[in-house]
Amino acid sequence: MNIKLPAYFSKKGHDLWLTEDEREDLKISYRIKEILYEEQSEFQHVMILDSYSFGRMLVLDGIVQTTSLDGYIYNEMISHIPLSIHPDPRRVLIIGGGDCGVAREVCKYRSVERIDMAEIDKLVVEACLKHLPEVSGRLSDPRVQFIFDDGVKFVLNKVNEYDVIIVDSSDPIGPAKSLFEKSFYQSLHKALKKDGLMVCQSQSPIFHAEVMKQTFQRIRSLFADVKLYTAVVPTYPGGLWSFTLGLKRSAAPNPEKLNENDTHYVNKQIIERCFSLPQFMRDQLNH
Amino acid sequence: MNIKLPAYFSKKGHDLWLTEDEREDLKISYRIKEILYEEQSEFQHVMILDSYSFGRMLVLDGIVQTTSLDGYIYNEMISHIPLSIHPDPRRVLIIGGGDCGVAREVCKYRSVERIDMAEIDKLVVEACLKHLPEVSGRLSDPRVQFIFDDGVKFVLNKVNEYDVIIVDSSDPIGPAKSLFEKSFYQSLHKALKKDGLMVCQSQSPIFHAEVMKQTFQRIRSLFADVKLYTAVVPTYPGGLWSFTLGLKRSAAPNPEKLNENDTHYVNKQIIERCFSLPQFMRDQLNH
Numbered sequence: 347m348n349i350k351l352p353a354y355f356s357k358k359g360h361d362l363w364l365t366e367d368e369r370e371d372l373k374i375s376y377r378i379k380e381i382l383y384e385e386q387s388e389f390q391h392v393m394i395l396d397s398y399s400f401g402r403m404l405v406l407d408g409i410v411q412t413t414s415l416d417g418y419i420y421n422e423m424i425s426h427i428p429l430s431i432h433p434d435p436r437r438v439l440i441i442g443g444g445d446c447g448v449a450r451e452v453c454k455y456r457s458v459e460r461i462d463m464a465e466i467d468k469l470v471v472e473a474c475l476k477h478l479p480e481v482s483g484r485l486s487d488p489r490v491q492f493i494f495d496d497g498v499k500f501v502l503n504k505v506n507e508y509d510v511i512i513v514d515s516s517d518p519i520g521p522a523k524s525l526f527e528k529s530f531y532q533s534l535h536k537a538l539k540k541d542g543l544m545v546c547q548s549q550s551p552i553f554h555a556e557v558m559k560q561t562f563q564r565i566r567s568l569f570a571d572v573k574l575y576t577a578v579v580p581t582y583p584g585g586l587w588s589f590t591l592g593l594k595r596s597a598a599p600n601p602e603k604l605n606e607n608d609t610h611y612v613n614k615q616i617i618e619r620c621f622s623l624p625q626f627m628r629d630q631l632n633h
Numbered sequence: 634m635n636i637k638l639p640a641y642f643s644k645k646g647h648d649l650w651l652t653e654d655e656r657e658d659l660k661i662s663y664r665i666k667e668i669l670y671e672e673q674s675e676f677q678h679v680m681i682l683d684s685y686s687f688g689r690m691l692v693l694d695g696i697v698q699t700t701s702l703d704g705y706i707y708n709e710m711i712s713h714i715p716l717s718i719h720p721d722p723r724r725v726l727i728i729g730g731g732d733c734g735v736a737r738e739v740c741k742y743r744s745v746e747r748i749d750m751a752e753i754d755k756l757v758v759e760a761c762l763k764h765l766p767e768v769s770g771r772l773s774d775p776r777v778q779f780i781f782d783d784g785v786k787f788v789l790n791k792v793n794e795y796d797v798i799i800v801d802s803s804d805p806i807g808p809a810k811s812l813f814e815k816s817f818y819q820s821l822h823k824a825l826k827k828d829g830l831m832v833c834q835s836q837s838p839i840f841h842a843e844v845m846k847q848t849f850q851r852i853r854s855l856f857a858d859v860k861l862y863t864a865v866v867p868t869y870p871g872g873l874w875s876f877t878l879g880l881k882r883s884a885a886p887n888p889e890k891l892n893e894n895d896t897h898y899v900n901k902q903i904i905e906r907c908f909s910l911p912q913f914m915r916d917q918l919n920h
Contacts, residue, residue, distance in 0.1 A: 363660075369686070370664070370685070371663070371664040371684070371685035371686040372661070372662070372663060372664070372685075372686040373650075373660075373661070373662040374659070374660070374661055374662075375659070375660040375661075375662065376658070376659060377657070377658040377659070397658070398657070398658035398659075399656070399658040399659040415839070416839065416871075419911075552702070552703065552867050576865075578863075578865050578871075578872050578873040579872070580839050580870075580871035580872050580873065582872075583867075584865075584867035584872065585865050585866070585867050585869075585871065585872015585873060586865040586867065586872060606912060609912055610911075610912055610913050611911045611912055611913060612911075612912065613911070613912045613915070615909035615910075616909060616911060616912070618909075619906040619909045622902040622903060622905075622906045623902075624706075624897075624898045624899070624900070624903060625893060625896055625897055625898055625899065625900045625903075626897050626898060628900070
């Protein structure tokens with residue numbers, strides 16, 4: 347491929363390195379085997395890279411989003427936890443989720459009849475279906491409806507339509523910023539059926555504690571019940587990552603709903619125990 | 634300070650950066666405020682740096698060992714889990730643990746009468762006591778006996794002496810290599826009383842799966858019971874970290890032994906639930 351390399355690439359001898367420049371004080375650099383896909387979309391710079399440490403990776407505006415090595419952890423945790431809580435999920439909405447990994451997990455539930463996936467950037471979906479099969483599974487399930495539109499706009503006029511809404515966003519900068527605002531969670535509340543529930547990734551308890559607390563408080567102010575759980579996502583800074591659930595009717599997870607043959611990270615014990623928070627996180631949420 | 638900077642430092646404009654070069658394909662770089670301590674010991678290059686992301690850090694041969702921001706997670710998890718299992722820990726041996734953070738946690742148990750700490754490198758202890766108080770707590774408990782010697786050699790002739798042995802080692806390269814060998818675990822078994830137990834850090838399930846499995850198998854082959862648990866350590870690669878317990882007499886943790894006011898990460902739920910492993914780790918240990 348004959349392309350002009352963006353600023354987050356550097357060459358050292360024969361080696362190509364990607365350096366995430368998201369954080370001013372901490373840089374993570376990945377040695378890259380090959381650039382498999384590279385395109386500027388209407389919204390962001392989209393790449394699929396093959397790396398030595400994590401295999402293939404989706405990189406948006408120079409930031410690693412998901413990888414072949416560990417993408418399953420995030421995708422399983424944001425999907426199987428809400429689906430183990432809802433007693434009978436039939437209609438599911440995914441907002442974001444362009445790598446198709448969440449849709450792939452949701453498709454493992456036979457009760458699900460239809461999955462709407464509102465992803466703003468069609469190029470991300472096309473790139474992942476073609477070049478990131480370890481994450482997307484080359485998703486081709488007839489229950490999945492792709493809507494290439496702004497998730498905030500798409501959900502605005504939906505009323506009482508979904509059992510489960512999964513917000514699989516990138517960081518609250520760039521195109522995903524509005525997916526962390528209270529008015530957006532209000533739209534989700536309205537779009538859910540009366541026993542519906544939503545989940546979103548709510549950033550790192552260590553590096554983005556304020557975003558996590560704000561997300562938790564915003565969702566708690568709107569929903570009958572709010573629950574926060576964690577998982578380890580090796581490619582995200584700090585490793586520890588938080589997810590926040592908003593439930594219109596309080597309910598507990600039912601680990602028996604999970605088929606452990608379907609998953610690589612989640613199991614029945616993880617479903618029960620991911621809600622056990624370290625002491626400092628309890629303090630963060632209580633204060 | 635007027636020093637010649639080692640190769641793992643670089644200057645970009647006015648900024649000083651430390652880049653860990655432990656891994657060939659993944660580099661983590663920390664922006665450094667100040668070099669607080671820098672000395673070549675008999676065993677390794679010892680530094681205490683003040684960083685923008687993690688506060689003060691202990692750095693050995695260019696590799697970050699513990700930080701003010703997250704050191705408590707590792708130190709609490711390697712201390713309170715074994716101490717919640719042993720019914721009456723009186724004599725404790727720490728092997729390694731030069732940053733003094735483990736000894737500080739063990740001192741929180743009144744039943745403990747004496748703590749031997751066999752650390753090979755006196756300079757590490759001196760540097761941490763003086764320059765890393767967030768981790769060492771400027772430890773000055775009369776129950777702690779420092780033995781500045783090779784832990785392998787120190788434990789070799791001990792028989793039936795300790796209730797709990799905590800192996801707080803660095804990676805299995807350099808001075809800590811022999812702390813991962815089977816003959817060393819045999820010495821620990823002999824040094825423990827009949828209801829004693831040991832714990833060690835057993836590396837990352839993602840990046841060092843073979844070391845973790847080997848450690849688990851070696852300890853299982855020697856002890857009546859073996860248990861593996863995890864914690865998230867943000868400054869270690871991949872975030873997810875494993876610890877392996879070897880028990881001469883099978884026993885379960887008793888979360889009631891923990892005073893939650895003493896800790897920042899561990900709580901009663903974490904003590905019970907840290908043994909719930911992700912599905913891929915169960916598969917790793919079963920195969």
